[in-house]
Amino acid sequence: MKTNLAKRVQTIYLSLLFGNTLAASLIWGLNTLFLLDAGLSNFQAFAANAFFTLGMVVFEVPTGVVADSWSRRASYLLGTITLSATTLAYFFMWHYHAPFIGWAIASLCIGLGFSFFSGAVEAWLVDALTFAGFKGKLEHVFGRGQVVSGIAMLIGSLGGGLIAQVTNIGGPFIARSAILILLFIAAAVYMKDWGFNPEKHANIFVAMRNILSSSVKYGLKNPPVRWLMVSSIFTASVGFYAFYALQPYLLGLYGNKTAYWVAGMAAALVAGSQIVGGLLAPKIARLSRRRTTTIIGMIAVSCVVLILFGFVHNFYLALVLVSAWGMTFAAVMPVRQAYMNGMIPSKQRATVLSFDSLMGNSGGVAVQPALGKAADVYSYGTSLFIGGIIQLLALPFLLASRRRNSPADIREQ
Numbered sequence: 001m002k003t004n005l006a007k008r009v010q011t012i013y014l015s016l017l018f019g020n021t022l023a024a025s026l027i028w029g030l031n032t033l034f035l036l037d038a039g040l041s042n043f044q045a046f047a048a049n050a051f052f053t054l055g056m057v058v059f060e061v062p063t064g065v066v067a068d069s070w071s072r073r074a075s076y077l078l079g080t081i082t083l084s085a086t087t088l089a090y091f092f093m094w095h096y097h098a099p100f101i102g103w104a105i106a107s108l109c110i111g112l113g114f115s116f117f118s119g120a121v122e123a124w125l126v127d128a129l130t131f132a133g134f135k136g137k138l139e140h141v142f143g144r145g146q147v148v149s150g151i152a153m154l155i156g157s158l159g160g161g162l163i164a165q166v167t168n169i170g171g172p173f174i175a176r177s178a179i180l181i182l183l184f185i186a187a188a189v190y191m192k193d194w195g196f197n198p199e200k201h202a203n204i205f206v207a208m209r210n211i212l213s214s215s216v217k218y219g220l221k222n223p224p225v226r227w228l229m230v231s232s233i234f235t236a237s238v239g240f241y242a243f244y245a246l247q248p249y250l251l252g253l254y255g256n257k258t259a260y261w262v263a264g265m266a267a268a269l270v271a272g273s274q275i276v277g278g279l280l281a282p283k284i285a286r287l288s289r290r291r292t293t294t295i296i297g298m299i300a301v302s303c304v305v306l307i308l309f310g311f312v313h314n315f316y317l318a319l320v321l322v323s324a325w326g327m328t329f330a331a332v333m334p335v336r337q338a339y340m341n342g343m344i345p346s347k348q349r350a351t352v353l354s355f356d357s358l359m360g361n362s363g364g365v366a367v368q369p370a371l372g373k374a375a376d377v378y379s380y381g382t383s384l385f386i387g388g389i390i391q392l393l394a395l396p397f398l399l400a401s402r403r404r405n406s407p408a409d410i411r412e413q
Contacts (some may be wrong), residue, residue, distance in 0.1 A: 004193070006132035010141060012190050013125045014148045016076070016183065021149045022115070023083075024180035025156030026163070026172040029267030032247045035168050040103065042227025042248075048103040049210035049244060052239070053364035055111020059359040061215075063112070067120035068214075068356070070270060074193045076124070077184055080118030084180035086110045091173040112363075115354070123349040124193065128343055131195025138341060140413075144284050146275075150330065153271030161261045161268075184313035215355040218344050224409070225343050225352065228336070228399035231357040234394040235299060236360025238387040240331065242306060243270070243386075245371070246322060249380035251280045252313040270326035277330025284331050289341040290409050292402035296395060298332035303388045304396075310385025342408025 027034065035045035058093040067075040086109045093102050126138070160172035189413050220226045250266045288294055305325045344352045367390060402409065 006134040009125065009128040009132055009134075009194065010144075013121070016147060016187060016191070017145050018119070018148050018152045019179060019183045019186065021152035022156045023176045023183065025093045025153040025267065025271065026160035026176045026179075027087075027152070027245060028243070029161055029265075030164055030169055030172060032244045033089075033251070034094060034173075036248070037169055038103070039097050040100065042372045042376040043102050043369060044103075044245050046241065046244070046375075047369040048100070048107045049240070049372075050115075050365050050368045051107035052111045053240070053361040053368065055108035056069055056361040057111075057358050057365065058108075059112045060354045060361075063115045063120075064215075064354040066116065067123065070341055071193050072120045072124040072127075072196060073187065073193050075120040076187050076191060079113050080180045080184040080340060081122075082113035082116065082185065083110065084177045084184070086113055087173050087177040087180070088108035089322065091170050091177075094170050094173075104231045115357075120354070122337065122341070123197070124354055126189070126349060127196045128192075128194040137282075138338040139334045141259040142337045143279070146277060146281045146330045146334055147279055150271045150273075150275030150277075154268045154275065157267035157271055158265065161265060165261050175353055178412045215352060219352045219355050222343060224401045224404035224406040225253055225340070227397045227404070228340060231299075231394040231397040231401070232356060232360035234397075235302075235390050236357075237363035238306070238391040239302075239370075240364050241368045241371045242325070242387055243267075245375060245380050245383060246270075248375075249309070249384065250315065250318060250322070251379065253318055257272065263381075264321070266322060269322050273323045273326030273330065275330075276360070277327040280327075280331055282334075284335075286411075289411055291335050291401070291411055292409050294335045295339065296398045296402070297396065298328045298335075299391070299394055302328045302332075303391045306384050306388030306391060309388070310381045338411075339406075339408050341408055 031049075035048060036042070040048065058375045063075060063078075066078065086106055089109070090097075093106060101337055113119075125141070129138075129141070160175075163175060164173045199376050218225070219229060246266055250261055254262050256262070284294055284298075302325060305328065308321055309318070312321060340353070340356065341349065367387075370381045371387055374386055
């Protein structure tokens, strides 16, 4: 019976992950172009993205209260409905060429929507699998998640580009909002909080204080977790910038700034690389008994690829680098997820995972507009080069996490 439940949990997780990624990726290949088409400069476009990450930083703890004190399912549902509404707001601001302050507020609210997701869905999966007596390896489940995300991203990126080419650049935003409504309905019917007993608090302020206390106790005060979190300040912020900067960068190399299908194809290429990376993740992990070896190696390769973007002026060679970058990202994520989840207790899992996301997003608040300004002053290639240098700063902290010799660092053979 519990074996069937473990399969059901994975099916629900992978289905929701597919839907989330499909909805999100409809605009991933076009988001920067969309903001520029609305009249924003590179600095303003990435400043708007920085407000998105600021929203995730500001709302991580309050939404963590929902996930840990109420329900991970409720957190997911609130995320879908919030993102659907704010995506529509984006569309109308583009249509009416809203001032920057409008984009800042809407981006902040989109950050709120995503903060409902961060930590909660992953914590739901791990707790539900534990409840179901799952005996497999988490890397394999997260690796399949990377593959499913890659397939959804491939479909969404190509679909978003085609929708924009046939209609206009605002069309994919309408489609994204509609898919999120369907996900809300699906999660309301199928998603249950198996294996999770919410902690009840007297009021939200007590809950927030306890959430922060748990984040510090099981996160910042746990050395291997702390250094892994600090490293994400440099990896997550640069990764987010790089993905969105690749859109105008590749269009510039292609020579046609309105060829939206090229932007969609570029995002789809990252998706294809993610599929390959997800499939290879378990094999790559087996190359070393220690998870940190894999993490450090893949991040180092990612840094080299980003630095190489600064020297490439050929469109097709740039596509090769995009594929390599996407593959390293996909290969490292399942290993990092398994390492992190192995170091935190069940009841605080969503809290610590959300705090990990908060750390990464806090770096993005400063890094994204700074790199966007570098793109305005120099070029996109130069900004990606600088991003690679910034990401190198993550390596000493990853090494510090490794030196703590956490039992979670040792992959079971």
